[in-house]
Amino acid sequence: MTFPENLKxxxxxEWIRVEGDTGVVGITEYAQGxxxxxxxxxxxxxxxxxxxxxxxxxxxxxxxxxxLYSPLSGExxxxxxxxxxxxxxxxxDPYGKGWIMKLKISATNELDALLDVKTYRELIGK
Amino acid sequence: MKQTxxxxxxKQLGAKIxxxxxxxxxxxxxxxxxxxxxxxxxxxxxxxxxxxxxxxxGKDALALVQKVTTNDAxxxxxGKVQYSSMCYPDGGIVDDLLVYKFENHFMLVVNxxxxxxxxxxxxxxxxxxxxxxxxxxxxxxxxxxxxxxxLVTLQKLTGANLxxxxxxxxxxxxxxxxxxxxxxxxxxxxxxxxxxxxGTVTISEKIWNAIMNAGKEYGIKPIGLGARDTLxxxxxxxxxxxxxxxxxxxxxxxLGWVTKLDKGDFIGRDVLLKVKEAGVKRKLIGFTIDxxxxxxxxxxxxxxxxxxxxxxxxxxxxxxxxxxxxxGYVDVSxxxxxxxxxxxxxxxxxxxxxxxxxxxxx
Numbered sequence: 001m002t003f004p005e006n007l008k009x010x011x012x013x014e015w016i017r018v019e020g021d022t023g024v025v026g027i028t029e030y031a032q033g034x035x036x037x038x039x040x041x042x043x044x045x046x047x048x049x050x051x052x053x054x055x056x057x058x059x060x061x062x063x064x065x066x067x068l069y070s071p072l073s074g075e076x077x078x079x080x081x082x083x084x085x086x087x088x089x090x091x092x093d094p095y096g097k098g099w100i101m102k103l104k105i106s107a108t109n110e111l112d113a114l115l116d117v118k119t120y121r122e123l124i125g126k
Numbered sequence: 127m128k129q130t131x132x133x134x135x136x137k138q139l140g141a142k143i144x145x146x147x148x149x150x151x152x153x154x155x156x157x158x159x160x161x162x163x164x165x166x167x168x169x170x171x172x173x174x175x176x177x178x179x180x181x182x183x184g185k186d187a188l189a190l191v192q193k194v195t196t197n198d199a200x201x202x203x204x205g206k207v208q209y210s211s212m213c214y215p216d217g218g219i220v221d222d223l224l225v226y227k228f229e230n231h232f233m234l235v236v237n238x239x240x241x242x243x244x245x246x247x248x249x250x251x252x253x254x255x256x257x258x259x260x261x262x263x264x265x266x267x268x269x270x271x272x273x274x275x276x277l278v279t280l281q282k283l284t285g286a287n288l289x290x291x292x293x294x295x296x297x298x299x300x301x302x303x304x305x306x307x308x309x310x311x312x313x314x315x316x317x318x319x320x321x322x323x324x325g326t327v328t329i330s331e332k333i334w335n336a337i338m339n340a341g342k343e344y345g346i347k348p349i350g351l352g353a354r355d356t357l358x359x360x361x362x363x364x365x366x367x368x369x370x371x372x373x374x375x376x377x378x379x380x381l382g383w384v385t386k387l388d389k390g391d392f393i394g395r396d397v398l399l400k401v402k403e404a405g406v407k408r409k410l411i412g413f414t415i416d417x418x419x420x421x422x423x424x425x426x427x428x429x430x431x432x433x434x435x436x437x438x439x440x441x442x443x444x445x446x447x448x449x450x451x452x453x454g455y456v457d458v459s460x461x462x463x464x465x466x467x468x469x470x471x472x473x474x475x476x477x478x479x480x481x482x483x484x485x486x487x488x
């Protein structure tokens with residue numbers, strides 16, 4: 001299982017890749033494995049304001065449905081429309097084509113509350 | 127936590143293991159959708175050794191089975207299997223089960239999650255009957271081999287004439303070099319067999335490997351509990367704990383066909399007779415959702431004309447129909463096939479139609 005070094009992680013198994021004042025958000029390889037076959041991702045509305053730790057959408061696998069939680073506060077500036085046609089990208093390429101949304105980050109100090117790779121690996125025991 | 131005799135195999139195959147009914151069981155291997163489609167199109171092998179098996183022996187064995195189960199076990203001849211249920215005196219369901227009739231005894235196959243409860247319940251109803259109730263669950267391993275290619279796969283390994291076996295019958299046979307009970311049963315709606323045997327890890331692994339080799343040319347795959355659930359739901363088969371439990375009775379659950387009120391007395395009969403006379407108030411129905419990407423889940427509210435009429439007991443995406451399917455209890459007034467209902471999915475009411483099960487027509 002891979003967990004890229006340049007990402008920050010949440011306890012709820014999302015990742016965020018910070019690029020300046022924007023962040024790209026998805027779920028981790030561990031999370032997609034636990035969920036199994038993803039059949040639907042409910043994407044957030046563009047311009048929606050989200051708070052750190054708040055639900056911004058849902059992800060539905062064959063077995064169950066789960067909430068998606070935003071790693072940081074900010075404004076949704078893009079959602080991955082590819083997932084509407086091909087939700088399985090979340091399984092196949094969780095850190096690449098399976099990204100879920102892009103955020104304009106409003107409070108970078110919130111980054112301190114996120115986990116680095118080492119801490120995240122400890123959390124999931126991998 | 128208990129492990130079945132196939133645990134090492136599941137680990138080697140990289141299965142995702144979950145706790146289920148006190149066992150570490152494989153929930154998926156290659157993925158639920160892939161596994162599901164493999165069983166519908168070819169053949170899959172399931173470890174279902176967590177299931178419970180009780181033997182009932184003695185002079186009054188039939189009398190005890192008749193007392194605790196709702197179907198008519200007196201109709202069984204040697205080598206026949208019967209789907210049945212057990213009820214409490216108030217008509218609530220203790221469990222659903224299979225009853226196997228042997229020359230001198232019966233075998234009951236019960237849900238793993240209910241094993242201890244069922245055993246205690248049956249035991250408490252023995253009274254002065256001359257019977258022995260024996261829990262064989264820890265000794266018996268159980269494999270299900272299901273799918274259109276199951277017969278040709280298994281036939282390579284046994285002299286028993288599998289093609290001559292009608293649905294819901296069993297034979298004693300040697301398969302892959304080991305004696306076992308070969309049962310023409312399953313929980314998928316496909317042509318399929320269930321194999322009961324007593325054996326060590328080594329024997330179990332030999333049997334598993336022989337079946338995998340025999341099925342290789344058909345693309346046989348191991349199937350986890352995840353696909354087992356979607357396969358049974360596509361066929362509209364009940365799962366205890368979801369669709370039936372102690373708060374539901376067999377008549378409203380659509381199990382009237384295994385509830386023989388005229389067979390003589392059995393536990394729950396008095397109440398069920400009254401329910402039948404008065405008519406059931408609610409019914410377990412199947413429904414489909416045509417809306418894109420809207421999947422029902424256990425617990426979701428069911429509405430009719432804007433008001434709540436019941437709740438979803440099982441729901442998923444059907445890998446074959448590629449749409450939402452589910453079951454749930456609704457008021458009888460809206461249980462007719464073709465009725466339009468609403469399912470509340472994430473605070474939105476989504477249209478659903480009552481449909482005859484199985485959802486997959488064979």
